[in-house]
Amino acid sequence: MVLTGKLTKKLVENLGPGRHGDGGGLYLVVDPSGARRWIVRVVVKGQKNKNGGPLRTDFGLGGADIVTLNQARERALEYRRMAKQGLNPRYNAKQETPTFEEIAQQVHIERMPTWKNAKHGQLWINTLRDYAFPKIGRMPVDSIGQPEVLMCLSPIWTEKHETARRLSQRIKIVLDVAKSKSFRSGENPVTAIKDAQVLPKVLKKPKHHKAMAWQDVPAFYADLKTRNAMAAKALMFTCLTGARTGEVLGMKWGELDFDARLWTCPAERMKTGEEHRVPLTDEMLATVEPLKAMQSDYVFKGQKRHRPLSNMSMLMLLRRMNVEGMTVHGFRSTFRDWASEAANAPREVAEMSLSHRIGSQVEQAYARSDLLEKRRVLMERWSTFVTGTTGTVVNINVRG
Structure with missing residues (x-):
């Protein structure tokens, strides 16, 4: 069916402010701002308004920049047909299905x-x-x-x-x-x-981040300590804390409490979505304190003053040091292996040091303590081992 009226495509695009009729109750409304929209006025057969008169109602049909003139005419015709049958278009118009x-x-x-x-x-x-x-x-x-x-x-x-x-x-x-x-x-x-198991079952092969053997860390750290690059400082701190890359690189000065020897990583940067406290050792403090002179918002400053170091910076440093096959994240596994094999640390202390959740949801609900002081002892011994100031630690008294 060909629909015709008074308006044309050119008129729709150029008419000034006001209400411009096309016929059959269809109007183009042009606002003073220039916005253009379609409305249709219909009288619903057999229905009365609150004053007892014919139920005459205006319905919006969309903006003229989206709804073409022919589309507006088709919709107006549909509304008039419903109104003629005594159906209120407000409740009976066919709803367009979105994509x-x-x-x-x-x-x-x-x-x-x-x-x-x-x-x-x-x-x-x-x-x-x-x-x-x-x-x-x-x-x-x-x-x-x-x-x-x-x-x-x-x-x-x-x-x-x-x-x-x-x-x-x-x-x-x-x-x-x-x-x-x-x-x-x-x-x-x-x-x-x-x-229905339509798709084939895929055996999930866990991919573990390749980690350095904990016995090799002191020699690696000694090499790292001779380097002045910001990536080296960040990697030293990452190795010492066992923190994730994003947690370290996003660290700002306000998160560090030098008096309490504590770094508080905010919840939004933690994988668990919960705030995490990290005890700071002498070696950790010695790593970050000189960086204050950079006067950047971030502790580990990137190429731009108030921007953090790139996510790839530490990994690329490992490559330059010819440490092949290892990942930055792998140092978390290295620490965990050391805590278990060399330090004989309790599982909950080692796991909390890595900001892992412990036990079931019920156990987590009752375990309110983050074992900060026990973790402080463990991290002190880890720093001592990493810096090579003593031999391999055989046992750590963090059970009391």
């Missing part, structure tokens, strides 16, 4: 305050952007079933299994939200695929 990408982007925005940090939030949407949007992003969210989900998951299920697993979780969330908003019904296809 998968539109729902996903909205979910991302709505959950933004809940992300641990901006990076995690971006990773969430990036996974969908890279593996789902190219295949199902433009599809109406109510038309996505098992075949469409499998189109996204199958190509990467075995080669990039962890990515595929996260992708499936995120697709499921988007489809669940769509169902909660009445845009789709029935079982979530991601759940159906999982329950």
Whole structure:
């Protein structure tokens, strides 16, 4: 059916402020600001307003920059037909189904305050952007079933299994939200695929960060200590504390209490999402105190004054030192091995030193202490061992 009226595409683009009729109750409203939108006025058959007169109602049809003239006419015609049948368009107009990408982007925005940090939030949407949007992003969210989900998951299920697993979780969330908003019904296809074991079982091979043997650390540290680069200072501190790369490189001066000999890493930078206290030893303090002269917000300053050191800086330093196959994160494993094999430290003390959760949720609820003083003893002995000032530590009295 060809729809015609008084307006033309050129008039829609150029008419000045006011209400401009196209006929059949359709109007183009141009605001003083220049914004243009469509409205349609209908009279609902047999229905009365609060004063007893015919129920005449205006409905918005969208902005003229998005809804074309022909689309506006089609929608206006649909509203007039419903009104003529005694149906109020407010409750009976067909709701346009959004696409998968539109729902996903909205979910991302709505959950933004809940992300641990901006990076995690971006990773969430990036996974969908890279593996789902190219295949199902433009599809109406109510038309996505098992075949469409499998189109996204199958190509990467075995080669990039962890990515595929996260992708499936995120697709499921988007489809669940769509169902909660009445845009789709029935079982979530991601759940159906999982329950039916449609995809092959992938044996997960744990990937451990390659770590230096604890017996080799004193010699390595002695070499490291001869270097003046900021990456060397950061790596020394990382080795001594057993902290994660992001925790160290993001450290600011306000987190350090030199009098209490304590570094308090804030929750937003911790993997556990909880604040973590690290006892500082003489060697740790000696490493960071000279860096105050840099007058940077960050303890380990990057190339720009108030920016932190690059995430890759310490790893690249290891490569320059010809320490092949080892990772920065691996020093956490090195410390843990030393604490168990050489120091005979209690498990809970060693684990808390690495900011690991201990025990079940019930046990965690009752274990309120972070064993700071016991960890202080352990870290002092670790620093002593690393700096090579004494021989191998055989036993550490941190049980009392």
